[in-house]
Amino acid sequence: MTVNIHKKRRRISAKEKEICCCQTELGEALSNRGDHANCPPRGWNSYDSFYWVISEQEFLQNAEIVSKRLLSHGYQYVVVDFLWYRRKVPGAYRDSLGFDVIDKWGRVIPDPRRWPSSRDGKGFTEVAKKVHAMGLKFGIHVMRGISTQAVNANTPILDISTGRAYTESGRHWYAKDIGPKDRACTWMPHGS
Structure with missing residues (x-):
């Protein structure tokens, strides 16, 4: 040759x-092994239709449509995307600071006004159960790191092995210790 x-x-x-x-x-x-997907994952993402302002009711209505009309065509995922933890109040927008709902450890949690079933520390448990009952899989969009709001509030860091504030060598650790402001999210520097 x-x-x-x-x-x-x-x-x-x-x-x-x-x-x-x-x-x-x-x-x-x-x-020929047969373990490769025949098509990409199929699903619905809240960002595409609602940006960040979707509510629990709107999300579940859309999940129901996916379940009834698209599940038989291979659609199996419904995903809550982007700022599900932000309060939907005047002054709040994509890059606004001070509107995120965080717990005492600085972790973002669903806004209970938009996601009423999340109250009392339930998070997305109830929404996920309803989605699973529709035959779908539930997903959420999560940013890595720690929120600017938690750093500004200097919340204590949770030690998941003890359930208390993380302590090392007698020193308690706080959000400002692990969330340097000079390394904020480049596309949302004020509000993530």
Whole structure:
């Protein structure tokens, strides 16, 4: 076998042929394993229709539509996206500071006005149960790191092994210790 490379002809060595055959056989073997998805994950994401202002009622209504009309076509996910923890009040917008609902440890929690079933520390438990009862899978969008609001409030850091404030060498740790302001989210520097 010969190939043209920049108008120069060159013979492919036996070793190169062997490598090509092995790669082809490996590719065929992997594609025939049957564990690859036939299509990408299918679902509905609240951001696409509601930006950040969706409520529990609106979310569940849309989940019901996905369940009734799209589940049979492979749609299985419904996702609460973007700022589900922000209060929907005058002055609150995408990059506003001071409107996030956080617990005493600085963790974002659903806004109970928009997500009434989240009251009393329930989070999204009730919403997830309803979504699962529809035959769907429930997801939430979560940002990494710690919220600016928690850093500004300097909330204590939760030690999940004790359920109390994290202490190391007799020192209590707070949000300002682990959330440096010079490394804030670049696309939402004031309100995440």
